[in-house]
Amino acid sequence: MLHKADLETLNRLADVLIPASDGMPSASQADLETWHQSVLDARPELAEPLQTLIASATAKEPSTHVEYLRKHNRRIFRVLSTIVSAAYFMNPSVQKLIGYNGQQALPTDPVDDNIEADLIEADLIEAVVSRGPIFRVAADGERS
Amino acid sequence: MTVETHPDVLIIGAGPTGAVAARRLVQAGVRVVVLEQGEWPDESKARAGHADYEVRTDRDWGPNPNYRQAPADYPIVDTDSDISATLFNAVGGSTVIYAAQWQRNMPSDFRVRSLDGIADDWPLSYQDLEPYYEQVEADFGISGLGGDPAFPPGKGPPLPAYPLSRMGRKIARAHNQLGWHWWPASNAIATRPYRALNQCTQRATCMWGCVEGAKGSVDKTHWPDNVARGVTLITGARVRQLEMNKTGLVTGAHYVDRQGKEHFQPAGVTILGANGIGTPRLLLLSKNDQHPDGLANSSGLVGKRLMMHPYGTVVGLFEDDLGSTHGVWGQHVHSLEFYETDTRRGFVRGAKWGLLPTGGPMRMTSTYPWGEENEIWGERFHDGIRKRLGHSAMWGISAEDLPNEHNRVELDSLARDSDGIPAPKITYRMSENSNRMLDFHLAKARQSLEAAGAYETMIAPKIRETGWHLLGTCKMGNAPESSVVDQWGRTHDIPNLYIFDGSIWPTSSGMNPTATIAALALRCTEHLVQHRTNQRVPNQRVSG
Numbered sequence: 001m002l003h004k005a006d007l008e009t010l011n012r013l014a015d016v017l018i019p020a021s022d023g024m025p026s027a028s029q030a031d032l033e034t035w036h037q038s039v040l041d042a043r044p045e046l047a048e049p050l051q052t053l054i055a056s057a058t059a060k061e062p063s064t065h066v067e068y069l070r071k072h073n074r075r076i077f078r079v080l081s082t083i084v085s086a087a088y089f090m091n092p093s094v095q096k097l098i099g100y101n102g103q104q105a106l107p108t109d110p111v112d113d114n115i116e117a118d119l120i121e122a123d124l125i126e127a128v129v130s131r132g133p134i135f136r137v138a139a140d141g142e143r144s
Numbered sequence: 145m146t147v148e149t150h151p152d153v154l155i156i157g158a159g160p161t162g163a164v165a166a167r168r169l170v171q172a173g174v175r176v177v178v179l180e181q182g183e184w185p186d187e188s189k190a191r192a193g194h195a196d197y198e199v200r201t202d203r204d205w206g207p208n209p210n211y212r213q214a215p216a217d218y219p220i221v222d223t224d225s226d227i228s229a230t231l232f233n234a235v236g237g238s239t240v241i242y243a244a245q246w247q248r249n250m251p252s253d254f255r256v257r258s259l260d261g262i263a264d265d266w267p268l269s270y271q272d273l274e275p276y277y278e279q280v281e282a283d284f285g286i287s288g289l290g291g292d293p294a295f296p297p298g299k300g301p302p303l304p305a306y307p308l309s310r311m312g313r314k315i316a317r318a319h320n321q322l323g324w325h326w327w328p329a330s331n332a333i334a335t336r337p338y339r340a341l342n343q344c345t346q347r348a349t350c351m352w353g354c355v356e357g358a359k360g361s362v363d364k365t366h367w368p369d370n371v372a373r374g375v376t377l378i379t380g381a382r383v384r385q386l387e388m389n390k391t392g393l394v395t396g397a398h399y400v401d402r403q404g405k406e407h408f409q410p411a412g413v414t415i416l417g418a419n420g421i422g423t424p425r426l427l428l429l430s431k432n433d434q435h436p437d438g439l440a441n442s443s444g445l446v447g448k449r450l451m452m453h454p455y456g457t458v459v460g461l462f463e464d465d466l467g468s469t470h471g472v473w474g475q476h477v478h479s480l481e482f483y484e485t486d487t488r489r490g491f492v493r494g495a496k497w498g499l500l501p502t503g504g505p506m507r508m509t510s511t512y513p514w515g516e517e518n519e520i521w522g523e524r525f526h527d528g529i530r531k532r533l534g535h536s537a538m539w540g541i542s543a544e545d546l547p548n549e550h551n552r553v554e555l556d557s558l559a560r561d562s563d564g565i566p567a568p569k570i571t572y573r574m575s576e577n578s579n580r581m582l583d584f585h586l587a588k589a590r591q592s593l594e595a596a597g598a599y600e601t602m603i604a605p606k607i608r609e610t611g612w613h614l615l616g617t618c619k620m621g622n623a624p625e626s627s628v629v630d631q632w633g634r635t636h637d638i639p640n641l642y643i644f645d646g647s648i649w650p651t652s653s654g655m656n657p658t659a660t661i662a663a664l665a666l667r668c669t670e671h672l673v674q675h676r677t678n679q680r681v682p683n684q685r686v687s688g
Contacts, residue, residue, distance in 0.1 A: 022526040042196040086199035089505045103192040105345035117307030127320040138255035
């Protein structure tokens with residue numbers, strides 16, 4: 001659990017990665033304080049590097065520090081960007097705004113009954129077949 | 145130390161090689177023990193449809209063992225490599241996380257020296273392997289469409305391909321206009337219920353935990369049946385050394401279980417199926433007075449000629465909603481238009497293209513498939529998500545890697561796994577031929593997507609964590625002085641030690657290798673079964 005000052009630092013860093021624009025909220029506006037905890041529940045091994053990251057960032061200008069991490073410390077940048085983006089996209093209000101409902105199953109496609117698709121594909125495929133074979137054969141007829 | 149019961153055959157590794165070999169052996173009445181350092185995949189970690197799905201993928205299903213650091217993983221020192229090796233240590237091996245893109249090699253892949261004057265021919269041909277391709281395609285539940293003019297005529301996959309997706313149709317029309325090859329791609333993904341597999345529901349989570357059980361990974365297609373037929377599968381068993389006797393035969397393997405207890409597993413015949421890094425690592429770890437440079441290494445080629453298929457992506461952005469958060473992943477179509485050599489291009493050999501979806505919103509920010517060059521953090525974030533999510537299609541380009549002895553697997557002098565066993569180190573540099581090949585193919589793939597209607601394309605030319613295909617480090621050939629195993633996978637130096645995995649490929653092709661790894665393992669196993677009465681073993685013969 002992050003202290004209030006640490007959460008403020010995380011919010012500042014997160015808003016560098018995901019600022020508000022185009023009618024979309026920034027990371028902090030999308031309730032990062034709540035959703036980052038859901039991320040850490042799923043990925044508890046990220047808690048320690050997050051604490052280290054925050055401790056090292058407290059007195060630094062956020063955009064400069066994030067850019068430094070992006071260029072020079074990809075491992076820590078990956079921790080930050082993973083937590084921030086995961087928290088953002090786990091928020092149902094953000095999912096609604098981007099029209100995403102998770103990796104749900106699509107209705108089962110009855111392969112044998114998809115007549116329209118079959119007709120389209122048959123037409124498209126015939127063009128490939130009509131161009132003929134494109135593989136090479138060795139002089140020995142491939143027999144070893 | 146515990147000494148285990150004595151089977152006819154010991155297989156090391158429960159990936160596709162071990163699965164295929166064990167199935168054929170147990171069918172023939174051979175007593176088989178398999179040692180696997182991992183456990184059965186944890187199905188509870190397949191989280192598609194849950195809010196935390198995307199954030200869990202890298203850790204639970206991520207391909208890089210150095211980042212994943214699961215208990216069964218060992219470190220792979222890759223500081224001197226252009227590409228990080230990726231694999232999965234579990235029952236099922238790397239088929240647990242593979243994209244299930246099922247590609248046979250083309251006939252020319254077996255005749256690189258004859259056709260292109262470089263590298264080596266294989267000691268077998270496409271025709272030699274064809275019946276084994278057909279058998280493993282039935283066993284893995286392959287879906288696709290027969291008649292692809294990129295391959296000799298023959299029996300098609302047992303399951304139908306999915307109807308073309310929106311992105312697939314765009315590419316198909318574009319390639320027909322360009323006069324370029326495309327074809328509905330084959331995948332080890334069930335399009336209808338098939339044996340142990342359920343029907344795919346197109347969640348695009350194939351590489352990160354298939355909740356349907358529709359992907360043809362061998363933990364589903366082979367191992368439950370193998371165990372039911374009598375194969376002894378020992379998990380959590382990390383092999384640290386092969387043992388030899390004074391007559392020059394392997395007598396078995398020393399392994400450490402997850403409690404740290406030492407065991408010795410004796411066997412009449414030993415088959416290695418640990419693939420391009422695990423297999424040479426074990427041979428090098430097993431050096432002894434008779435074999436001071438490692439087992440089966442009189443040629444000096446154990447660990448040499450590592451090939452990993454340099455990989456790049458080109459992603460196209462489309463105004464239309466392509467539904468590309470979903471679909472098989474997997475490949476929707478493939479193109480082999482530029483696979484064969486055309487020396488006017490400035491390089492030899494070629495690359496295979498697979499058309500893929502791009503997944504959910506976190507995937508829009510990730511290095512794969514976008515590359516570090518195309519990050520969208522900051523001011524570009526929301527516009528980038530809007531343009532990419534559901535509106536992007538990706539060509540994944542897998543380039544043939546030519547063998548080079550400088551590219552290699554060795555034992556690291558310092559790094560150790562959790563049992564204190566020396567870790568492998570890979571040294572790998574992309575060749576000028578590979579660089580030219582990728583540049584050419586990426587430019588052509590961009591042309592393809594533009595012809596299909598993409599208003600913007602992005603290239604990730606060399607993605608580091610894409611060393612999925614680990615090949616070539618125990619070369620197969622007819623001459624003992626220039627190869628490690630013969631065409632039946634038997635090591636030239638040790639008559640009861642076999643290698644059936646991807647490490648024996650003389651050249652890499654440009655294809656996803658599991659189809660050929662499985663077919664070759666079956667061919668080698670069939671030969672072992674047919675000739676088992678003549679097989680030399682320490683103090684016993686193979687029964688059955």
